[in-house]
């Protein structure tokens with residue numbers, strides 16, 4: 142059994158639905174998973190896998206609820222951290238999924254280990270983004286026997 146922290150960035154709620162679906166998958170697989178809708182560094186368990194699940198808004202920006210967390214992460218030593226990234230975006234923007242890419246880069250700059258290349262869900266092709274996220278996570282769990 143492993144423990145996961147699901148860190149959500151959302152404006153309109155789609156990433157929250159994805160986070161709920163991810164949590165369901167993890168719990169079904171006897172893992173524990175907590176969702177953070179107002180993520181703060183101090184509230185997170187630092188010995189778990191983090192799953193960053195965020196959309197992009199504005200001109201490639203992170204949603205407001207996760208921006209303070211992104212700021213907190215800057216200049217942290219994250220070398221003991223492992224994480225996954227699921228970005229929601231719309232490929233008609235030339236800043237497609239830039240919010241999640243931004244956060245991924247902050248984590249990597251701090252020395253964290255990305256456990257698998259990020260999943261970018263294009264909401265133009267995936268009207269139900271949680272389906273793509275669930276398939277991806279199930280596949281990752283199967284291959285990693287967490």
Ligand SMILES: Cc1cc2nc3c(=O)[nH]c(=O)nc-3n(C[C@H](O)[C@H](O)[C@H](O)COP(=O)(O)O)c2cc1C
Pocket residue numbers: 150151152153154155156157195196197198199200201202204229230231232234236237238239264
């Ligand atoms: C005002 C606005 C700006 C957006 N800007 C971007 C963007 O720059 N890049 C991108 O990939 N998607 C962009 N999107 C698409 C959203 O990321 C996408 O609709 C996503 O599913 C929203 O998820 P949320 O409900 O969790 O916020 C934008 C959507 C809106 C409404």
